[in-house]
Amino acid sequence: MNASFPQPNLATLVLDFDSTFTSVEALDILAELLSAADPARAADVAHIKTLTDQAMSGEISFADALSRRVQILKPTREDIAGLIEVLKTKVSPSIARNRAVFAENPGKFRIISGGFHDFIDAVVADYGLAAEYVLANRLIWNDEGVAIGVDQANLLSQDGGKVLALTGLGLTGQVVMVGDGWTDFEVFKGGAAERFYAFTENVVRPKVVGAVNGETSQVAASFDEVLHTEGYQGRYSFPRSKLKVLLLENIHPDAVRAFREEGYDVTTVKGALDEDDLIEALQGVHILGLRSKTNLTAKAVEAADKLMAVAAFCIGTNQIDLKACSQKGIAVFNAPYSNTRSVVEMVMGLTVILTRNIYDKSVQMHTGKWDKSATGAHEVRGKTLGIIGYGAIGSQLSILSEAFGMRVIYFDLAEKLTLGNAKRYRSLDALLAEADVVSLHVDGRGENKNIFGAAQFARMKDGALFINLSRGHVVDIDALAAALKSGKIYGAAVDVFPEEPRTNDDPFESPLMGLKNLILTPHIGGSTEEAQEAIAEFASERLLNFLNRGDTTFSVNMPHVQLSEVEGRHRFLHLHKNVPGVLAAINVIMAKYELNVLAQHLKTNEALGYVIVDVDRGYPKEALEELKAVNGTLKFRSLV
Ligand SMILES: NC(=O)C1=CN([C@@H]2O[C@H](COP(=O)(O)OP(=O)(O)OC[C@H]3O[C@@H](n4cnc5c(N)ncnc54)[C@H](O)[C@@H]3O)[C@@H](O)[C@H]2O)C=CC1
Numbered sequence: 322m323n324a325s326f327p328q329p330n331l332a333t334l335v336l337d338f339d340s341t342f343t344s345v346e347a348l349d350i351l352a353e354l355l356s357a358a359d360p361a362r363a364a365d366v367a368h369i370k371t372l373t374d375q376a377m378s379g380e381i382s383f384a385d386a387l388s389r390r391v392q393i394l395k396p397t398r399e400d401i402a403g404l405i406e407v408l409k410t411k412v413s414p415s416i417a418r419n420r421a422v423f424a425e426n427p428g429k430f431r432i433i434s435g436g437f438h439d440f441i442d443a444v445v446a447d448y449g450l451a452a453e454y455v456l457a458n459r460l461i462w463n464d465e466g467v468a469i470g471v472d473q474a475n476l477l478s479q480d481g482g483k484v485l486a487l488t489g490l491g492l493t494g495q496v497v498m499v500g501d502g503w504t505d506f507e508v509f510k511g512g513a514a515e516r517f518y519a520f521t522e523n524v525v526r527p528k529v530v531g532a533v534n535g536e537t538s539q540v541a542a543s544f545d546e547v548l549h550t551e552g553y554q555g556r557y558s559f560p561r562s563k564l565k566v567l568l569l570e571n572i573h574p575d576a577v578r579a580f581r582e583e584g585y586d587v588t589t590v591k592g593a594l595d596e597d598d599l600i601e602a603l604q605g606v607h608i609l610g611l612r613s614k615t616n617l618t619a620k621a622v623e624a625a626d627k628l629m630a631v632a633a634f635c636i637g638t639n640q641i642d643l644k645a646c647s648q649k650g651i652a653v654f655n656a657p658y659s660n661t662r663s664v665v666e667m668v669m670g671l672t673v674i675l676t677r678n679i680y681d682k683s684v685q686m687h688t689g690k691w692d693k694s695a696t697g698a699h700e701v702r703g704k705t706l707g708i709i710g711y712g713a714i715g716s717q718l719s720i721l722s723e724a725f726g727m728r729v730i731y732f733d734l735a736e737k738l739t740l741g742n743a744k745r746y747r748s749l750d751a752l753l754a755e756a757d758v759v760s761l762h763v764d765g766r767g768e769n770k771n772i773f774g775a776a777q778f779a780r781m782k783d784g785a786l787f788i789n790l791s792r793g794h795v796v797d798i799d800a801l802a803a804a805l806k807s808g809k810i811y812g813a814a815v816d817v818f819p820e821e822p823r824t825n826d827d828p829f830e831s832p833l834m835g836l837k838n839l840i841l842t843p844h845i846g847g848s849t850e851e852a853q854e855a856i857a858e859f860a861s862e863r864l865l866n867f868l869n870r871g872d873t874t875f876s877v878n879m880p881h882v883q884l885s886e887v888e889g890r891h892r893f894l895h896l897h898k899n900v901p902g903v904l905a906a907i908n909v910i911m912a913k914y915e916l917n918v919l920a921q922h923l924k925t926n927e928a929l930g931y932v933i934v935d936v937d938r939g940y941p942k943e944a945l946e947e948l949k950a951v952n953g954t955l956k957f958r959s960l961v
């Protein structure tokens with residue numbers, strides 16, 4: 322290990338126990354355990370919680386609240402043993418994930434609490450903190466093993482006791498207090514600590530948060546933030562609570578939850594944003610999630626000061642300027658398979674509805690018109706489906722349509738595995754001449770603009786059906802309207818439009834409105850609960866794996882590297898322009914600082930090179946600065 326860690330001048334960090342070291346108030350948990358065992362004590366729980374809250378917010382005297390709570394609870398030694406087991410499972414997540422920092426910095430941490438050694442010692446011992454590093458109260462026990470009071474002689478059973486107890490330790494060097502409660506702030510205010518962190522991971526106490534000055538006292542949403550600011554080498558080189566995630570377009574709440582659970586700072590916006598609003602919203606944002614309606618233009622990418630990664634929470638990525646992202650080293654992901662099935666099922670349903678003219682008949686019924694007739698209504702069995710774009714959606718549609726009794730032909734620019742009895746046509750015109758139903762499933766690349774226009778409609782069979790659930794700009798809408806009006810095509814279903822409203826509150830306008838046997842839907846091909854949930858899981862997992870370990874699997878613009886968790890090591894992620902000499906330059910720096918390399922990967926694509934180096938923990942900060950300065954570097958980060 323390099324000699325620069327642990328650093329000799331790190332401050333001593335003094336941690337409060339309740340709602341800081343653990344995510345809960347111990348006496349509240351004790352009250353809950355007691356009332357679970359004896360429901361008659363339910364009223365005690367409410368009483369205890371009120372007293373805890375009042376004391377923590379500084380509304381009532383701490384000493385008074387403490388002895389009143391013990392008097393109400395009167396726990397036995399067995400009750401305390403049960404409490405310890407529960408508390409061990411309630412350690413604050415950011416403390417739990419930084420367990421190693423306690424062992425790596427012996428003597429640098431203290432626990433201070435108005436709670437009791439009787440349970441605190443056993444909980445913090447798991448983190449290598451011996452009882453001598455705990456400043457706490459003691460319960461008074463009677464001969465039957467029932468706690469009947471508080472050791473009044475202990476400084477920590479008195480108001481202002483934390484200040485006196487800590488000062489009494491005579492710690493040398495800087496002392497920093499970390500806690501959620503008013504008594505913790507008093508430690509700083511009373512001069513026993515040079516700095517104070519109002520710890521808000523578990524509870525936000527307005528009086529405490531409101532008292533911080535932003536300099537010697539500040540809010541910390543996680544222990545990672547405290548460690549980072551104080552110069553400790555914690556689990557993360559950069560605290561997650563300082564990484565901003567912006568999720569647009571009503572992305573499923575499971576994604577919001579996934580990021581919050583991992584400690585990221587998440588903001589959500591219901592609709593899509595136009596370029597100006599997006600540029601403003603992107604300031605300070607590290608991660609962006611969007612769907613199909615927000616255009617991440619080159620200008621927005623250029624203006625995004627902190628952006629590291631973007632995910633399209635959908636299949637299409639035509640709304641993202643991939644080139645601009647690559648040039649800035651921004652990783653882009655999507656969810657290529659999560660809504661495939663939903664689109665296919667919708668096409669199947671639309672095919673039947675159009676073939677039977679069900680939509681118009683239903684509209685007429687709503688106006689009181691009963692038109693029972695078989696004219697123009699057909700079975701789909703035996704009809705020919707022409708699929709344009711035989712990718713994930715097109716090929717799955719092929720399978721289901723055959724099961725439905727249809728004959729399938731397809732046209733794709735690329736070589737594809739033909740499934741079932743489908744037949745590949747090498748000419749689009751030949752397909753159009755034979756298909757009874759034409760369904761578009763090409764991607765939204767710029768070159769596909771208006772690939773389906775008057776000439777293509779003219780080549781379709783008279784009375785055929787047309788379905789577009791791909792992208793709006795792929796079809797010339799005026800040509801479609803003309804083909805419908807002339808009766809050249811019998812019916813159509815359109816889910817995607819060249820111009821789509823950004824939110825449900827914006828109006829929809831199109832030359833297609835009001836035409837017969839034309840089903841219009843508001844871009845809902847992938848809008849099922851199943852698909853949205855699956856997308857949320859898939860896309861957020863891609864982003865989190867990229868953030869937490871540098872994994873780029875499934876990225877649409879980065880070289881693909883599948884990486885394991887970073888455990889007991891450090892990982893450098895170096896993204897650069899694909900120019901010669903970068904790996905050599907990185908290795909020269911590794912050698913210069915005698916870094917012990919545990920693993921190294923280099924993967925490139927046309928535009929980018931991605932070097933991942935795992936090294937032993939501990940190295941001088943100058944090594945990082947030199948790695949960042951290597952010629953061609955686009956982005957550099959280190960993970961621990
Ligand atoms: N309406 C909705 O809600 C949804 C729409 N979509 C759209 O569907 C598109 C297709 O999705 P996937 O099948 O998953 O994509 P994919 O990338 O797997 O398949 C697209 C296929 O189209 C082919 N292709 C591209 N341009 C072509 C052209 N001009 N002529 C013939 N073939 C061409 C490609 O070679 C590829 O095989 C997405 O890109 C997206 O725009 C996807 C999901 C939901």
Ligand SMILES: O=C(O)CCC(=O)C(=O)O
Nearest residue numbers: 612613635636637847848
């Ligand atoms: O529902 C959405 O967000 C868009 C679906 C879509 O068009 C896609 O997945 O590409």
